[in-house]
Amino acid sequence: MAFNSVSAVQDRIPLHNVIVSVFDKTGLEDLLVAMLQHCPGLRFYATGGSYDFIASLLSDRAGAHLVRMTDYTRQPEMKGGLVKTLDWRIYLGLLAEAGNAAHDADLVKYQAVNFNMVVGNLYDFRTAAASGADPEAVRQHIDIGGPSMLRAAAKNYLRVASVCKPELYPSVGQALAAGHGCLTLAERQRLAGETFRNQAAYDLAVADWFSGQDLTALAKAYQLT
Numbered sequence: 001m002a003f004n005s006v007s008a009v010q011d012r013i014p015l016h017n018v019i020v021s022v023f024d025k026t027g028l029e030d031l032l033v034a035m036l037q038h039c040p041g042l043r044f045y046a047t048g049g050s051y052d053f054i055a056s057l058l059s060d061r062a063g064a065h066l067v068r069m070t071d072y073t074r075q076p077e078m079k080g081g082l083v084k085t086l087d088w089r090i091y092l093g094l095l096a097e098a099g100n101a102a103h104d105a106d107l108v109k110y111q112a113v114n115f116n117m118v119v120g121n122l123y124d125f126r127t128a129a130a131s132g133a134d135p136e137a138v139r140q141h142i143d144i145g146g147p148s149m150l151r152a153a154a155k156n157y158l159r160v161a162s163v164c165k166p167e168l169y170p171s172v173g174q175a176l177a178a179g180h181g182c183l184t185l186a187e188r189q190r191l192a193g194e195t196f197r198n199q200a201a202y203d204l205a206v207a208d209w210f211s212g213q214d215l216t217a218l219a220k221a222y223q224l225t
Contacts, residue, residue, distance in 0.1 A: 006097050009158045012182035015039040018117040019090070020046040021069075021146060023124065025053055027166040031119065032057060034173035036065065038181040045069050045113065072113065086145055094118070094152040098159045117161040117183075118153040122146045122202055129209045135221040142206055150195050157192035158185070164195040 015035065022028060032054065035042055046054050047069045055062045073087040089112040096103035096114060107114055128141040153162035161183050163172055168191065175187045218224070 004097055004100060006099065006158055008099050009185060010098060011185045012179055013116055013159055013161070013188070014182045015042055015116045015176070017043050017045065017093070017113045017115045018119060019069075019115055019149060020044050020050045020054060020119045021149065022050050022119060022121050023143075023146070024121050024166060025050075027169045028053065028119075029057055031169040031173060034176060038176040043067060045072055045115070086148065089113070090115075090149070091152055094149065094160055095156050097156065115153075115160060117163065118149045119163045120146045120150050121165050125202065125209075126205050129205065135213060135218055138209060143202075147199050147202070151199065154192035154195040157188040161188045162191050162195040164191075164198045168194060
């Protein structure tokens with residue numbers, strides 16, 4: 001398999017289309033307000049509770065700035081929210097590389113949005129695992145879609161920003177203010193490193209939980225056949 005190679009990168013990337021899919025909404029209002037202040041034409045593409053949160057925040061401005069992700073993908077969320085964002089056009093919009101004519105053609109062909117940022121955080125697996133809950137309750141807190149989108153954005157940091165936790169929101173707002181609505185390559189690289197570091201710790205917590213399980217606990221939690 002031949003890998004794509006990017007030879008030219010734009011330092012300052014303006015924000016136009018941002019995916020918002022968060023479990024923990026701490027600090028989200030301040031970030032969204034700052035983003036709209038510095039990027040007045042911004043559009044948010046949001047899932048589930050994130051969509052409801054933003055719709056309430058924006059009120060009568062929601063029509064101009066907010067898109068429900070299911071309207072964009074034209075597919076419903078799986079029952080229980082298990083599948084919301086595992087969609088071809090989402091990942092085309094995240095992974096399409098700068099200056100790649102074939103990728104640009106696919107964006108047009110499939111009417112896909114060229115995303116500039118993902119704001120996301122993951123189900124609180126550590127709290128669930130530490131609570132002593134039964135294995136099924138803990139298993140449900142293993143996030144799939146969130147890590148996938150953040151990982152895609154972080155890999156393509158050459159033109160996409162990944163914002164993986166509320167602690168990063170103030171610095172992102174400050175960077176947008178300093179950049180007049182743009183994020184520099186250095187800032188995108190910093191955010192990518194934070195994303196992979198955060199996900200490595202998350203995956204390690206999941207792996208440690210699996211290693212600590214035994215058949216006795218599983219037998220109590222499930223009717224083995």
